[in-house]
Amino acid sequence: MTEIRGFPLFSLPYVALKYVVLSCDIFSRSNLSLCSRRSCLMTRAYKMPKLEIQSIDFSKNKEIENEVSESRKNVVVVKQFEEENVTTHVFNIIATDMKEDIGKIIQSSEFEWEYHHDPSVNLTGILCNNISKFYNIKSPLKSFSAKRQLNSLDFDHSPNILSRPEKVYILMESVSTEELDMVFSKWQDMQQLLTRAEIPDEYDKYGIWNAKEMYLRYAPPTIKGLLNMNYERLFCRRSKLKTSDLNLFLKKWLQSTEKEESKYNIHEIRLSQIENDSNIFEDLPVIPWNPRQRGQFFFLRNPIQNFGIDCSRDFDLLRDDGVLATVSYVRSPHLYDQFYFYVWQVRGFPLFSLPYVALKDVVLSFDIYSRLNLSLCSKKSKSIAGFYKMPMLEIERINFCENSEHIVTISEIYPSPKPKITHTLNIIPSNIEANYGKITEISGLEWKLHHNSPINLIAKFSEFYKLPQSESVFFKRDVEESDFSEEMIAVFNTSKLGVQKKELTTEELNLIFTKLHNIQVFSIWSKIPEDYDNHEIWKAKEIWLRDPPRTVEDLLRMDCERLICNRPKFKTSDLNLFLKKWMQSTLKKEERYLKREIVVFKVVTDSNLFEDLPITPWNPNLRGQYFQGHCQYFPFFSIDCSQGFDLLRDDEFDVSNAELLAMAKKLRQVDTNRARPDQVKLNYQKLTVTREDSTGKTFLESRHLTFPLTFL
Amino acid sequence: MSVEPEVPIVQVEEVRENPVLYKIISSDNHVFTISEHAVKLSKTLWDLITNLGLTAENALDNPIPVENVNGKNMETIVQFCERHKYDEEEPEYTNYIREFVLPEWDRQLLSIDNEELFQLILATNYLDIQKLMDYCCRVIGDMAKDKTPEELRIIYGIPTDAEDDALERSASDSPGPSG
Numbered sequence: 001m002t003e004i005r006g007f008p009l010f011s012l013p014y015v016a017l018k019y020v021v022l023s024c025d026i027f028s029r030s031n032l033s034l035c036s037r038r039s040c041l042m043t044r045a046y047k048m049p050k051l052e053i054q055s056i057d058f059s060k061n062k063e064i065e066n067e068v069s070e071s072r073k074n075v076v077v078v079k080q081f082e083e084e085n086v087t088t089h090v091f092n093i094i095a096t097d098m099k100e101d102i103g104k105i106i107q108s109s110e111f112e113w114e115y116h117h118d119p120s121v122n123l124t125g126i127l128c129n130n131i132s133k134f135y136n137i138k139s140p141l142k143s144f145s146a147k148r149q150l151n152s153l154d155f156d157h158s159p160n161i162l163s164r165p166e167k168v169y170i171l172m173e174s175v176s177t178e179e180l181d182m183v184f185s186k187w188q189d190m191q192q193l194l195t196r197a198e199i200p201d202e203y204d205k206y207g208i209w210n211a212k213e214m215y216l217r218y219a220p221p222t223i224k225g226l227l228n229m230n231y232e233r234l235f236c237r238r239s240k241l242k243t244s245d246l247n248l249f250l251k252k253w254l255q256s257t258e259k260e261e262s263k264y265n266i267h268e269i270r271l272s273q274i275e276n277d278s279n280i281f282e283d284l285p286v287i288p289w290n291p292r293q294r295g296q297f298f299f300l301r302n303p304i305q306n307f308g309i310d311c312s313r314d315f316d317l318l319r320d321d322g323v324l325a326t327v328s329y330v331r332s333p334h335l336y337d338q339f340y341f342y343v344w345q346v347r348g349f350p351l352f353s354l355p356y357v358a359l360k361d362v363v364l365s366f367d368i369y370s371r372l373n374l375s376l377c378s379k380k381s382k383s384i385a386g387f388y389k390m391p392m393l394e395i396e397r398i399n400f401c402e403n404s405e406h407i408v409t410i411s412e413i414y415p416s417p418k419p420k421i422t423h424t425l426n427i428i429p430s431n432i433e434a435n436y437g438k439i440t441e442i443s444g445l446e447w448k449l450h451h452n453s454p455i456n457l458i459a460k461f462s463e464f465y466k467l468p469q470s471e472s473v474f475f476k477r478d479v480e481e482s483d484f485s486e487e488m489i490a491v492f493n494t495s496k497l498g499v500q501k502k503e504l505t506t507e508e509l510n511l512i513f514t515k516l517h518n519i520q521v522f523s524i525w526s527k528i529p530e531d532y533d534n535h536e537i538w539k540a541k542e543i544w545l546r547d548p549p550r551t552v553e554d555l556l557r558m559d560c561e562r563l564i565c566n567r568p569k570f571k572t573s574d575l576n577l578f579l580k581k582w583m584q585s586t587l588k589k590e591e592r593y594l595k596r597e598i599v600v601f602k603v604v605t606d607s608n609l610f611e612d613l614p615i616t617p618w619n620p621n622l623r624g625q626y627f628q629g630h631c632q633y634f635p636f637f638s639i640d641c642s643q644g645f646d647l648l649r650d651d652e653f654d655v656s657n658a659e660l661l662a663m664a665k666k667l668r669q670v671d672t673n674r675a676r677p678d679q680v681k682l683n684y685q686k687l688t689v690t691r692e693d694s695t696g697k698t699f700l701e702s703r704h705l706t707f708p709l710t711f712l
Numbered sequence: 713m714s715v716e717p718e719v720p721i722v723q724v725e726e727v728r729e730n731p732v733l734y735k736i737i738s739s740d741n742h743v744f745t746i747s748e749h750a751v752k753l754s755k756t757l758w759d760l761i762t763n764l765g766l767t768a769e770n771a772l773d774n775p776i777p778v779e780n781v782n783g784k785n786m787e788t789i790v791q792f793c794e795r796h797k798y799d800e801e802e803p804e805y806t807n808y809i810r811e812f813v814l815p816e817w818d819r820q821l822l823s824i825d826n827e828e829l830f831q832l833i834l835a836t837n838y839l840d841i842q843k844l845m846d847y848c849c850r851v852i853g854d855m856a857k858d859k860t861p862e863e864l865r866i867i868y869g870i871p872t873d874a875e876d877d878a879l880e881r882s883a884s885d886s887p888g889p890s891g
Contacts, residue, residue: 295866308862348869349826349852355837358849365853376861377870437860 010042021046026080026089027113027127030134043134050081051135052142053128054088056165058154059147061094072148074124078131087111091127095119122153144187145169150179155186168211170195177203184208189263199225212264219271223249227256232264239273243280243329246271246339250284250317250327257321268300269341276337280329286315294324297434298342308434311342352384363388368412368423368465369439369447375464376437386464395462395470395490396422402477402501404429406454408461408470423447427454459487469493472521476500479508484515495520497540503527506534513537541593548600552578555600556585561593562629568602572609575600579613579647586651597629615645622646732768734761735775736790742783743775750793755840781835788832792821792844799843814850822851 012020021043024032033043054077061073072095080087090112096102097119106114117123131137144165149172168190170183175197185208193211198218206220206228219236220226223245226234258265289296289312297308314328328340354362363384366374368391375385392413399407406427413420423445430436430450437457439449451457461467470490475483475498483491497512497519504526512522514537523544535549535557543558548565552574555563570578587594618625618641626638668674732748736757752758757776766774778786795817802812822829829848836844855867864870 295862297862299863348866349855350830351852351868351870353830354833354852358833358837358845358852361846361849362852365850366856370853370856370859370864373859373861373864374856374868377865377868378873378876380873380876381864381870434862435860437862438858440858 010038017042018046025111026051026078026131026135027091030130033134034130048135051131051137052079052081052139053077053132053137054079054141055143055145056124056128056141057145057147058150059145072119074154076124076128089113091115093117093124093127095123120153122155125155140164140166140189143167143169145171146183147171149176150182152182155182164189166190167192168194170197172197174198176200177205181205181208184210210263223252226269227252230262230264232267234266234269234271236271237273239271240275241271241339242275242277243337244278246274246329247278247280247282247284250280250341253325254284254317254319256319258323265345266341266343267345268298268343269339271339273336274329274339276331280339281315281327284317286317286327288315289313289326290316293318294326294344298326298344299434308432309340309342310434314340352380359384360388368393368410369425369449372461372464373437373439376460382464390465393465393467395467397472397474398458398470398491398494399474400477400479400483404454404477406458408458421445425449427451427457429454455482455485455488458490459485462490463487469495472496472498474498474500479504479511481511484511492516493518496523497521498523498525500525503529505529506532510534510537513539539592553581555598556581556595559591559593561595562597562599563595564599564601566601568604570600571604571606573607575603576607576609576611576613579609583613583647583649585649597627610645613647615647617645618642619646622648732771734766734771736786737775737777738781738783738786739779740783742786744786744790745772746790746793747797749797750790753793753796753841753843754789755842757839778839780838782831784828785832785835788821788824789835789839789841789844792818792847793841795821796843812846812850814847814854818847819851822848 009017009020021029021032024043026049029043033040055075056077057075059073059075074093076091076093078089078091080089088111092108092112092114094114094116095118096116098116101116102118104114104116106116108114115123115127141164144167146169165187168183168187170193173196175195177200180199180203184205188208188210190211192213192215193209194215196217199216199220201221204224206225207230209225209229209231211231213233214229214231214235216234216236217238219234219239219241220229221240223241226249253266293316294311296310296312298311299308311326311328314326317325317327319325323343325341325343328338328342330338330340332338351359351362363371363374366385371385375382394411394413395408396411397407397409399409401407408425408427410423410425411420412423424447426442426446426448428448428450430452432450433452435450436452437449439447442448449457462470468489469492471494473491473494473496478501479499486492492515494516495518497516499508499512504524506529509528509532517539519540521542521544522538522540525546528545528547528549530550533550533554535554536559538558538560540560542562543560543564545563545565547567548569549555549558552570555565555578623641623646625640625642627641629637629639733745734748734751734757736744736746736751738744751761757778760776761771764774764776766776781789822832824832829851833845833848833852836848856864859867865872
């Protein structure tokens, strides 16, 4: 007979033993540690993985089976963290009465096992105990769920870690008093509890219910439950409660106080399916909303919910200890009546009672949007928010987008050498009043802000930070009159305006040029109406057009220094006509800009451009070789005009004497060295004597020669 | 009269190279020991120590009474000063105190309710501890993050304009000190 000898594991060289231990799965390694003290030392000697028991589900092995012990199947999910990799191990622990199956371990996939065991043993408890002890798991169990009847065996050997599940889901359709006792006596520190089952009428141990948030399909049948359970938030979809019960609950709440020993205090209750049998507010000292006592909105802020509930029309109850609650009873004709109870928790930080130094530091620690929001709270807060050193800001760009969003680019400027910081603010229109002014950081320096009137907000922003203009404004949506309201100084004073949308209407163009008088650069990447003929009102130093105007005369009508037309439209014959018109034209007095450069791209040649034009080749005595230009894209550039032809226009010099006298007066006013009245004297020989007699004559003579003698 | 320590809240582990310890008594008679480096963070206390001429020899025999700060706040202050006693002097921020990153340890230390935080700021202001003041103010400033003006009004207990006006009216209507 051959003797079966085990593999001499512990005789392996150090390196080999290390690799063997590290190659074991988490369960085998913990099992190996149980063999002996030496094995325990060996298995612990090498790097231990970081584990977390994610969930334990008590379910049935087969759904069709009755609730018998042998149908028990517990699923334990353990997560292993290795740097950024997470491996999920699943242990299906199945109780079986079939003796041949007991002790079987089946590996169904790389990280999933089935353990068949004797129903009289709580293998789940033992496994979790071993794993949590061996791997020193400290983090609490994330979730526990029960989908089958529970018995006392389920909680034997429960290690500490199982006594602190974060979330508990009781998903059976019915639950007994014993089961509830079992669950709530074991677990005292839940973050979330969810039950589907109806609570038995005779159940009365609500005092041991302890969870931050409770989601119960069925509310406790009596108000005892509401009063005795320890929770922050309670949500129940169904209820047997009546308005008379809730009236009593409110009275009891008014008489209660916050207990120090309570882990949680009530923040919010929502109950549905309330039977209306009496006035819920009967004999209660309800008071309407007083804005001095609380805000308009009750805010729910957690990873799942993030909104405010308008409580302006609901009634409040003020408890003797100063705690304020709002009661809302909603009756809907075809729906169930709802009961909402909100307890106001926030006791404001007395910001304005801080010492001067601290208040200053707090205000200076605000980001630019929070500081603006502070200024919008009240007149006093506005003066405080604006009192301390203000950040140096610039609005670089305002984009009016198609979806009514406004994208504002704002720069925070610091003294050199610190570079400026540029924020992008997306202002999103919102109908929810509670969200007005709410700002969230999307990424880095990009922010999202909700507001009912984005325009209004930009106006307030520029007013508070004293920003007189936005460097550029860009429209991707229709231009509206309200965009140029008086409050919108940032838009009003912009120097660069761009429009990029499908089509611009005559009204929009007229609106732009009648409202904005200081445009330096105006670029249009939109279609202009075919019949548009109001180019006389166009006034901008630089005009960039995608589509050229209707006729070549329009090129002359616009009041600008530079004009660039990108798309093809004109032929050489058109431009010949344009040049002839230009030759006949003169500088108009009402024009602000002298046309210096007109560029027309993609010209079609159909005739000689210079036909019948008095062109002359370059004469170096008349002009230089290079035309110096600058535009927003190329600050300075020179164009060689030695090969081009010149046209000399015969402009009229039409100036009146009165205009020349006015000009002389102006020149005299700006002359810092001019003689004061007492320094110029007229003697009997009608000769003038000035403070500096030698130069005075020349000065006077020159004046006389230039202006009065010649023209008067 | 020497005051016996009722609750020795903070035990300071002093570094070898600087064994000088000082005793501070809070308004509620709690006694704290604090190292020389840590106490230097408080301009008020350090001025007091230098003016009183306390030395390594007599420091522990002459506890410093601080009437304006209670034990709870003093505990936080001593913890903070001990934690930051060897911090390098940071270059002064030029513009706004939001420029620094609030360390997690300090954020945890300052995770206290509003009333306590307010009292701590008053104490910090009295003891003139610039760094703690900056950190506290930063915590208060961070309360405003992501909040609407409506929320800020509640968070900071900012009265509405109507309420301010009513307060002003009642103040002007009430008789002065002379009756």
